[in-house]
Amino acid sequence: MTNSHPDAGPHGSIARKIVALAVGTALAVALLLAWFAYRAETGAALLGVDAKLRALAASADALVPDDVHGRIARGDLDIPAYEALAARLTTVADEAEVTYLYTCIVDGDDIFVETTSRSVAERTAGEAPQLRKRYERPPSELRASFADGVTRFADYSDEYGSFRSIFRPVPTRSGTVVVGADVRLDELRAIAVRNLAWQSAITLLVTLPAALAAIFLGRRIARPIVLFAKLVRAFATDEFADDDESLQRFERVAMQQRDETRTLAVAILDLRRRLVRHLAELTRVTAEKEQMSAKLAIARDIQRGLLPTSLPEAPGFDIAGWSEAADETGGDFYDWMVTPRGEVVFVLADVTGHGIGPSLMAAVCRAYARATLVEDAPIEPLLARLNRLVHTDTQNGQFVTLFAGVLVPSSRQITILSAGHGPILLYRAREHRVVETPTHGLPLGVLDDLGADPGTQLTLEPGDILMIVSDGFFEWASAGGEQFGPDRLAESLLESSQHPSAEIIERLKAAVYRHTAGTAQPDDMTALLVRCLPV
Numbered sequence: 001m002t003n004s005h006p007d008a009g010p011h012g013s014i015a016r017k018i019v020a021l022a023v024g025t026a027l028a029v030a031l032l033l034a035w036f037a038y039r040a041e042t043g044a045a046l047l048g049v050d051a052k053l054r055a056l057a058a059s060a061d062a063l064v065p066d067d068v069h070g071r072i073a074r075g076d077l078d079i080p081a082y083e084a085l086a087a088r089l090t091t092v093a094d095e096a097e098v099t100y101l102y103t104c105i106v107d108g109d110d111i112f113v114e115t116t117s118r119s120v121a122e123r124t125a126g127e128a129p130q131l132r133k134r135y136e137r138p139p140s141e142l143r144a145s146f147a148d149g150v151t152r153f154a155d156y157s158d159e160y161g162s163f164r165s166i167f168r169p170v171p172t173r174s175g176t177v178v179v180g181a182d183v184r185l186d187e188l189r190a191i192a193v194r195n196l197a198w199q200s201a202i203t204l205l206v207t208l209p210a211a212l213a214a215i216f217l218g219r220r221i222a223r224p225i226v227l228f229a230k231l232v233r234a235f236a237t238d239e240f241a242d243d244d245e246s247l248q249r250f251e252r253v254a255m256q257q258r259d260e261t262r263t264l265a266v267a268i269l270d271l272r273r274r275l276v277r278h279l280a281e282l283t284r285v286t287a288e289k290e291q292m293s294a295k296l297a298i299a300r301d302i303q304r305g306l307l308p309t310s311l312p313e314a315p316g317f318d319i320a321g322w323s324e325a326a327d328e329t330g331g332d333f334y335d336w337m338v339t340p341r342g343e344v345v346f347v348l349a350d351v352t353g354h355g356i357g358p359s360l361m362a363a364v365c366r367a368y369a370r371a372t373l374v375e376d377a378p379i380e381p382l383l384a385r386l387n388r389l390v391h392t393d394t395q396n397g398q399f400v401t402l403f404a405g406v407l408v409p410s411s412r413q414i415t416i417l418s419a420g421h422g423p424i425l426l427y428r429a430r431e432h433r434v435v436e437t438p439t440h441g442l443p444l445g446v447l448d449d450l451g452a453d454p455g456t457q458l459t460l461e462p463g464d465i466l467m468i469v470s471d472g473f474f475e476w477a478s479a480g481g482e483q484f485g486p487d488r489l490a491e492s493l494l495e496s497s498q499h500p501s502a503e504i505i506e507r508l509k510a511a512v513y514r515h516t517a518g519t520a521q522p523d524d525m526t527a528l529l530v531r532c533l534p535v
Helices: 013-063 068-074 079-096 120-124 140-148 185-237 245-256 260-305 356-372 379-393 485-495 501-515
Strands: 100-107 110-116 152-158 161-172 175-184 317-324 332-338 344-351 400-408 413-419 424-428 433-437 456-459 465-469 525-532
Touching: 013 079, 013 161, 013 175, 013 185, 068 110, 079 100, 079 110, 100 140, 110 140, 140 152, 140 161, 140 175, 161 185, 175 185, 185 260, 245 260, 260 356, 317 332, 317 344, 317 501, 332 356, 332 525, 344 356, 344 465, 344 525, 356 379, 356 400, 379 400, 379 413, 400 465, 400 525, 424 485, 433 485, 465 485, 465 501, 485 501, 501 525
Parallel strands: none
Antiparallel strands: 100 110, 100 175, 152 161, 161 175, 317 525, 332 344, 344 400, 400 413, 413 456, 424 433, 424 465, 465 525
């Protein structure tokens, strides 16, 4: 037998999953810690920057004389004095490691930068400070500080770059001046990125030993499990042989374990023993069922062989019969015989239940009927005699409902007698309607003495039809629980009355199958039709 399963081996998928889980967990935890450390350090750095900006803004107004703004407004501050002031601001900004240190005023709707330091880039490019320069894109926080006199921090971008800034309003004789100090955001981000890179490097160094440990532990944990998997597949290939080397090796490995894998191995061995017993029992039961099925098939063939294979000699009449068991064998049968006087005897019987027992009783009842009902005597005493024979052989409350009829073809007269079997339907062609004839007495086998019953005498006119069926037709229910019922039975006979007897039965079967679609046949079905041919 070819093993289609891949060999997992000591480096199989279980070990890989354990390693991946351990390494992934360690890496995720380390990265999470690195991220929190990064956020904490970034926050701490930002707090330090804000403290520095606040202190610098508080001291900047002392660097700028109070009359400078008035002199700038009047235009009497010369360039050398302004450049000297810018130089002082630049020196302080460089020492504090900020990008800009400046003062602003508001004039109408515009904001002007009156004094400012120069950045390293501006000094490298040789750019001179500009006196009273209009601020093109001032942040909203700056305008708000002018409006309410509240110190604010802001992160923003303008024509000079992206900054973290403080705006501190200072009242002067010339009006409110806002002192500002900026630190470039990209410098803060660079510091944060360096912190993150450092933390990530530490994380990788910590994760590497954890990964090596996970590989070792993963292989150690997975090795017996992978071995168990290989041995279980070996069990399947050798069909659970008790003396094979794989089983002995499995037991040795199981006993070497000291953790849950030993419990798993013991459970597998117990499951294997149970499966061996189950397979043996299943094999035995399957063989018995196959033998029983073969015997039932033979019994079914024998029972079907007991049904009539040719039509009786009945001039002027169209006769048909049909039977279908619910199981392999059934308890229904129909039959017809011709007496020495040329009369045709019809029988349809239904033994209670279906299956092997009723089928045997049906065969016995058919034999008794053939032996008794063809004698040269009235049908009533013959049926009483048949009842005594059946009563002798029945047990455990078993009984047989039976219809018997004797037809005289030349006079179209028929005597019918029903031992608890019905309904018996009679179609009258002249009136185009269906009537139900009464049943007579108890089923066969209930009592030893059936009693004398004169039966019913009928004359069949051309086109008339006598139909007898077993209860398997009208008691078969739909998926919703509604039985086909005697009314539908009569309706089907009425609608099919102009057809031959065999086709009437086929149409009746089709009507029942349509009504009960999707449900299993619950009982045996048998039908017998005697149709007087139209003139």
